[in-house]
Amino acid sequence: MFDLANLNLRLCLLCDQEITHKVSWKNVLMQEPEMLICVECFGKLDPISGELCQICSRVLSAEFRRDTLCLDCHRWEQDPKWQGFLTENRSLFHYNDFIKESIATFKYRGDYAIAEAFSSFIKDALPKLAFDSIAIIPLSSERLLERGFNQAEALVVTAGETCIQPLTRIHSEKQSKKSRRDRINLPQVFQITDPELVAGKKILLLDDIYTTGSTLRHAAKALKLAGATEIRSLTLAR
Numbered sequence: 001m002f003d004l005a006n007l008n009l010r011l012c013l014l015c016d017q018e019i020t021h022k023v024s025w026k027n028v029l030m031q032e033p034e035m036l037i038c039v040e041c042f043g044k045l046d047p048i049s050g051e052l053c054q055i056c057s058r059v060l061s062a063e064f065r066r067d068t069l070c071l072d073c074h075r076w077e078q079d080p081k082w083q084g085f086l087t088e089n090r091s092l093f094h095y096n097d098f099i100k101e102s103i104a105t106f107k108y109r110g111d112y113a114i115a116e117a118f119s120s121f122i123k124d125a126l127p128k129l130a131f132d133s134i135a136i137i138p139l140s141s142e143r144l145l146e147r148g149f150n151q152a153e154a155l156v157v158t159a160g161e162t163c164i165q166p167l168t169r170i171h172s173e174k175q176s177k178k179s180r181r182d183r184i185n186l187p188q189v190f191q192i193t194d195p196e197l198v199a200g201k202k203i204l205l206l207d208d209i210y211t212t213g214s215t216l217r218h219a220a221k222a223l224k225l226a227g228a229t230e231i232r233s234l235t236l237a238r
């Protein structure tokens with residue numbers, strides 16, 4: 001009898017170790033999805049699950065919730081200037097040390113293999129979100145020059161999709177250092193370059209990390225004011 005285990009020799013896109021994928025008759029017959037990362041790396045990822053905030057997919061805790069929303073989203077939605085712009089954000093993994101390191105390598109070394117490592121998770125998540133087009137958050141020109149690529153675009157491309165770039169940045173990206181009050185009062189961060197790309201469409205914003213949600217909400221607002229009907233977002237981690 002031939003050795004089934006030798007059929008699947010390949011290297012993990014995150015750690016370069018050989019993927020020793022145990023092939024059983026069950027997954028030979030069921031055509032399991034191709035494993036691009038090893039079991040050890042997969043085990044270090046912490047998928048987000050449980051009872052989640054209906055907007056941002058944060059895990060709801062008793063002290064940080066208001067009904068079906070987390071307190072953060074509740075506050076944004078209470079503000080008439082921000083109400084209803086972001087329909088839903090899905091984040092796939094908790095932002096733990098492992099994914100933090102992976103994303104950093106990806107961003108600063110421009111390592112496309114890392115985007116590819118996550119492509120099967122992105123592909124898997126896309127059909128669960130209603131959208132007509134995928135849009136990416138633009139980097140400032142300084143950032144783009146420094147990195148040479150947009151990590152969100154890499155995630156779209158490696159997942160086999162195409163994206164539109166209807167937004168440009170007006171302000172810098174140093175928002176994370178500002179307080180929540182400052183962020184909420186920040187003037188427009190984005191401008192729409194081509195309203196025809198988004199008018200009447202459901203737009204899915206794709207990005208690597210959901211931090212404060214402020215960037216995504218600014219983008220969602222700009223898109224909606226330009227005529228997009230619904231804005232969702234998909235982020236790798238939060």
Ligand SMILES: [Zn+2]
Nearest residue numbers: 012015038041
């Ligand atoms: Zn690995």
Ligand SMILES: [Zn+2]
Nearest residue numbers: 053056070073
């Ligand atoms: Zn929330």
